[in-house]
Structure formats: structure tokens, C-alpha cells
Amino acid sequence: MMVSVEPDAGGRLVAGGAEAALAEVYRTHYGKLVGLARLLVDQREQAEEVVQDAFMRTYAARDRLRGDPLAYVRQAVVNESRSALRRRRTIRGSHLQAVSDGVSAEAHVIHDERLREVSAAVRVLPPRQRECVVLRYYEDCSTAQTAAALGISEGSVKANLHRALAALGVALEEER
Amino acid sequence: MNGITEDDLRSALREDAGTAWATDEGWDRIRGGGEKQRGRRHNRFVIAGATLTAAAAALAGVLVITDDGGDRPITAEQPEATCSASGTDAVLADGIAEPMRTTAASLLEAASACDYDALRVLMDTGFTYAYDDVTPDEAIELWRDQEDRGIATLAAIVGALRTQPFCLGLESDPPKTQCTWSNVEVGIGVTADSTGAWSVYESSGDDPNAVQCQTRLPNGPTVATAPGMPDAVLETANEIVAASMRCDYDALRALMVDDFGFSLTEPADADLAVEMWRLEGVGEGSEVFQVLVDRLVNGEPVQNSEDLQWAWFEASVAPTPLAINPDGTWANFSD
Numbered sequence: 001m002m003v004s005v006e007p008d009a010g011g012r013l014v015a016g017g018a019e020a021a022l023a024e025v026y027r028t029h030y031g032k033l034v035g036l037a038r039l040l041v042d043q044r045e046q047a048e049e050v051v052q053d054a055f056m057r058t059y060a061a062r063d064r065l066r067g068d069p070l071a072y073v074r075q076a077v078v079n080e081s082r083s084a085l086r087r088r089r090t091i092r093g094s095h096l097q098a099v100s101d102g103v104s105a106e107a108h109v110i111h112d113e114r115l116r117e118v119s120a121a122v123r124v125l126p127p128r129q130r131e132c133v134v135l136r137y138y139e140d141c142s143t144a145q146t147a148a149a150l151g152i153s154e155g156s157v158k159a160n161l162h163r164a165l166a167a168l169g170v171a172l173e174e175e176r
Numbered sequence: 177m178n179g180i181t182e183d184d185l186r187s188a189l190r191e192d193a194g195t196a197w198a199t200d201e202g203w204d205r206i207r208g209g210g211e212k213q214r215g216r217r218h219n220r221f222v223i224a225g226a227t228l229t230a231a232a233a234a235l236a237g238v239l240v241i242t243d244d245g246g247d248r249p250i251t252a253e254q255p256e257a258t259c260s261a262s263g264t265d266a267v268l269a270d271g272i273a274e275p276m277r278t279t280a281a282s283l284l285e286a287a288s289a290c291d292y293d294a295l296r297v298l299m300d301t302g303f304t305y306a307y308d309d310v311t312p313d314e315a316i317e318l319w320r321d322q323e324d325r326g327i328a329t330l331a332a333i334v335g336a337l338r339t340q341p342f343c344l345g346l347e348s349d350p351p352k353t354q355c356t357w358s359n360v361e362v363g364i365g366v367t368a369d370s371t372g373a374w375s376v377y378e379s380s381g382d383d384p385n386a387v388q389c390q391t392r393l394p395n396g397p398t399v400a401t402a403p404g405m406p407d408a409v410l411e412t413a414n415e416i417v418a419a420s421m422r423c424d425y426d427a428l429r430a431l432m433v434d435d436f437g438f439s440l441t442e443p444a445d446a447d448l449a450v451e452m453w454r455l456e457g458v459g460e461g462s463e464v465f466q467v468l469v470d471r472l473v474n475g476e477p478v479q480n481s482e483d484l485q486w487a488w489f490e491a492s493v494a495p496t497p498l499a500i501n502p503d504g505t506w507a508n509f510s511d
Contacts, residue, residue: 019207023203026198026202026203026206027198027203028198030196030197030198030202031195031196031197031198032193034193034194034196035189035190035193035194035195035196036193038192038193038194039189039192039193044194047196048196052202052205052206052209053209055206055210056206056209056210057210057321058210059206059207059209059210059211060210060211062210083322083327112187112191114184115184115187115188115191116188118180118184118185118187118188119188119189119191119192122185122188122189122192133185133189134189137182137185137186137189138186138189138190138193155447155448155451156451158448158451159448159451159452162448162452163452165180168180168185169180172180
């Protein structure tokens, strides 16, 4: 059941309505948002934590929500994922190499060899390119939605995607 | 799509993302955690208000009667704050010009004392959090929350401020000087400029100021030229070198034709090319600037008999040129 929430004159979701709207976002988008976090941080358990934290932060600030609550939660998931990665870097004193280390140990299986190669190539993209690819091709975000979620310009999204796709093409050619 | 289809990409991402389900218990945890965060934020205001009241009372010499019948002035003593930057050796590098030095010293003092309120006051002179477009209050809340969760944000800021900054003049209106401190180990940097404004950025962001300009002139400090080269072409070549030495993307863009040809962009688009250079520059030492300088200084200029463009080739590096039109507009570059 979709929850209909009316904004007030200032565009804010009315009291009680914001909570209902967030509950609906949780119910209908939780799995997809965990997938988004999973693709950004590479670790299943951490992805669930990231999404829980993102929802908690959004819930705590629900009085200030304006517009689409999913956009807020999505942005919070991206921010929490970055924080998780940065925390991992800080703790381990290493760069993103550590992220990939966690993946190979994880027991998820991709049966198709081609998809495995694509997936591996996405994982080694620079963080910003990877975020753009995941938001565009997993979350099916438009350029504007991707820009909003990442806090960057639409031009930057386009440039990142262009660069990412070129890099993926090269990486997959080299695999052959 | 260069050997990869959108369907491949979508399928791979879907497989990799796995599945997860929402549960009532999960939502209850979110509500509980969210209320707790909300309460903590509220308590901060209450404590801050109480501290101010107590401090005002102490300053006014107010006495209160205590339970044991004695009296003593109210004091605003609080437990010493701790955070990841506690006890760090807070010393700035020598030779930093004012007022950037004062800004940096104040930041260093506030951060190493874990004093969020002081940091917030310092933001009133102008503050941006370059990576995410957040307000000063949100930045403070974010850093406090990160510290609460064990993310060493303040230590990273202090770590940056202890490094030797890179300072340069910016052609803004009015012109200003900006210093940049970088903590490359954890990817955090700080800038402070002569207006008193400052910013914190993460090096994976888009802030061009986050990049320290490391362009160096190769052997031979002049642009390679050839007989018959028009003054306008030579002038543009020199301006490209000068802009590259400053790592100034905007100055480069001003020299480019709108349909500027860049080897990695299709269709030709000057803005997209510059955007890509910015992206490549972040965290990679502004490599494009060095390539441009090397090409123009070390390359061999020749004139194309068809379009009359002057093109600098550097055969040992790339088979394709950097080309300038006869009227001095910059036409293309291939790396």
C-alpha cells in the first residue's frame, strides 16, 4: 500500500506524514537500498548497517524533510557508505585496496562469467565513478537524481559516467 | 559502449547487490535509533544553554546555597572533552602568511581541544564543506556524529593542518590568496584564504582547490616554436603553459574553442574535457597540466597544410597532437 503524504505550504512533509512516508520508503525500498550500499562498500553486513544508519539519521531529521523522502534516504546511504569506506581507510591505514580484499572472501556467487568480469571491473573503478555507475545502472537514477544524491553537478555525473564506461570497456577487453 | 552493454552492467550490478528484506523489527530499530539521535541533539542544546547560564552566573558573581548549607559560586566546569584529536601536537608549519596563519592556528587549537562550539564560531567567517553541500551546523553535527562512531575526522583535520601548506594567488574578484593543507593519508584537506574563509574537503571530491599544483617546467623553459608560427599561436601556447603552471582549469578553458577535441570525449566539448581533467586531477597531482607543459616544451610543432593548425607532437609519448588554430584559439589535445 502506498502512503500518500501531503506537504505543507513550505514543502515539508506534515507531522506524522513524514514518519509514514519513511516507513513506506523502508518497506518498499529497503532491499534496493541495501543493494546500493552493498555495491558501494562491498560488504553485506556493513551494507545493512549503512542503510540502518541512513534511515536512523533521516528519521531523526524527519521534521526537516521536504520533497521526496526516498531522495533523502538515498543520499544518506551514499554519505554513510563514504563514511564507512573512509573509516575503513582510517582504521586500516590503507586505501581502497582493502575494500576489494573483503569481496573475494565473501560467499556470494555470480554464475555467469561475463557478469563476474563486469562486476569485478566495476569494483576497481575510482569511488566517484563507481557511485555514478551504481546509481545510474542499479538504482536507475536519472542524471539529475544521481547529481542530487552525490552533491555534484550534472556535468560531473556525465563526465564520470563517460569515464567509467570507457574504463570498463578497456578492462573487459583486456580480460579477453 | 566500448564492449560492455547497459544490460550487462545492470545484470552484473543486480547479481552483485544481492537481496535483503525489510522487517518490522528493522523498522522498530530505526525508529528507536532515530529517536535516540534526535534526543542527543536536543540534549546538546540543553547542555549548551545550561553552560551559558552557569557561565553568566559565575561572571556575575552569583552565589547559590548548596545542600550542605555552604555556598559556592556556580562554575561552568565541564569534563575535558575528548575526541580523536585529543592530545595531538598542534604546531603549524613556519612561514604561513597572515591571515591564513591565524585562521589555521585557531582551527588547530579548536580541533585539538575537541571544541565543536569554537569550530562552529570560526565558520562564521565563511565556511564550505566541499565534498557535500552542507551548512556549518550540519558539518559540525556530521563531524560530532562521526567522532561518536569512531571516525577520526578531527584528527584528520589536525593532521592536515600540521603539514606544509601550498599557497597561491587566485584571480577572483577581489584577488585573494589561498593556502591548502592536505592530509593525503586519509584524504582530507583544509583551505584558508585571505578573506578569512576556510573549507574542509575530502580528496575524492570535486574541489579543484583540493589539488596541490605540482606542475614543473621540463628542461628548456620556453615553448617549442618553429619558423613562420604566428604570434597569436605562440602567445596561446605560452598561456597554456602559464595556466598549467598554476593548475588553473578556468584559464585553460578560456583558451579553448567550445567544440574542443579531446581524445576521450565524444562529441567534442570543451566543458566536458575540462570536467574530465578536473576529475583526473583530484588525487593524482594534476597530471594533465604536466602533460600539457611537456608537450608544448618538448614537442615538435608543425603546421598542418589543410587546416593550417599548429600542432605539437611528442612522438615518444603520444602519436597525436596538441593543436592551436592560426587565430590563437586552442583546438584540440590528445593524451
